Amino acid sequence: MSAQPTVLFDAPGPRGRRNILLLNIVGVLLVVGLIVKVLVDLAQKGQLAGHLWINAINGAAWQDYLLPGLQFTLQAAAISVATSLVFGLAFGFLRLAPFAVIRWGASIIVEFLRAVPVLVMMVFLYTALAQVSRTTGAIAAEDSPYYAVIIGLTLYNGSVIAELIRSGVNGLPKGQREAASAIGMTRNQSLLLVEVPQAITAMMPSLLSQIVIIIKDSALGYLIGFYELLQYSRQLGSGQGNMLQALVVAALVFIVLNTVLTLVARWLAGRLSSRTSGATALKPGPAGSSAPHL
Structure with missing residues (x-):
């Protein structure tokens, strides 16, 4: 059957x-x-030789290449996470504004930034910042890739977070807004104090997943000269003659890092879900039964 x-x-x-x-x-x-x-095939070409792998994971490799690269990767990702959250909250709120002109303007900006691939955005920003560096000197030329990565990650992921917040607020029961209005709150007060906090809690798993994506996308900065983990790994491989081994180690570091972040995100989502689920209501007893004594 x-x-x-x-x-x-x-x-x-x-x-x-x-x-x-x-x-x-x-x-x-x-x-x-x-x-x-x-x-x-790798064994026949000598790529499985022990000394090649040892040189990619020994103390000197970690001290001079892997740890500095990981530091810059995490630094850029941490700043991008903070700025993306600020950008997302601001534009998420603007997309829920009571004035149609503000909503339309914010929607156009958010949808445009979501549509542009993050790598294209990084390349454009790097070119623009390099031009600013040459003409005004306001930004050091060697810092252009760093700022391009952070701004690109902020604009792209911030727009995604803004859409998550907007959809989260619109998905709340209308009773939340009506209850806030009943106690004298204005529309903006209802958004700031009632609806947006609940939307953030409801969308927390998606927000945490977006933070993991920011960590992954930071590796794209390698293509514009940003010295992060992948760039340092290539330098390690070029100097030691073990490019394959160095890139494999870098990939494993990224896998471990993203796996840990994903597990933390799931744990936080579970904690938030258990804290906001509320106590289970008592089932009504049979007719004529008395309430439990306190």
Whole structure:
């Protein structure tokens, strides 16, 4: 007897399940075979030699390359997270303003910034800041990539956060706004003190996921000369003659960092969910039953 059908498709029968299992086995074997082929090719070219990997993870590599690169990556990401939250809160509030002109203007800006790829934004900002550096000297030329990365991450991710806040507020029950109005709050007071805080709590998992994305996108700064973990890893590989090993180590650092941040985000989301779920209401007893004594 087959399983119950779902909304989108009928559940497969015994023959269908056997075919799916067979395809899964074939897929796993193909992946394993590809991995073995890559490892054999690397071994034949001497890329699995122990000294190449040791030079990519020894103390000197961490002290001179990996830790400084990780420091700049986290520094740019931390600043971008803070500025993105400020930008997102400001434009999220403007998109909920009672005046149509303000809402339209904020919506145009947010939608434009969301549509532009973050890498394109970084390249444009780097070019503009480099021109400002050459003409006015207000910004040091070597700092242009750093500021371009931070501003690019802020504009793109801030616009995403603004949309999250707007959708979160619009998803709240209308009773929240009506209750705030009933106690004499203005529209702006209701947004600031009642609706936006609840929207932030409701959208916290998505906001935390966006912070993880900021960490990942900071690596794009390598393409405009920003000295972050990937750039330092390439320098390590160029100096030691182990480019592959250095990039693999950098990738593992990014994987560990993003995995830790994802786990923290899930933990915080779970804590917030448990704190805001409220106590379970008492089920009504049978007619004529008395209330529990205090």
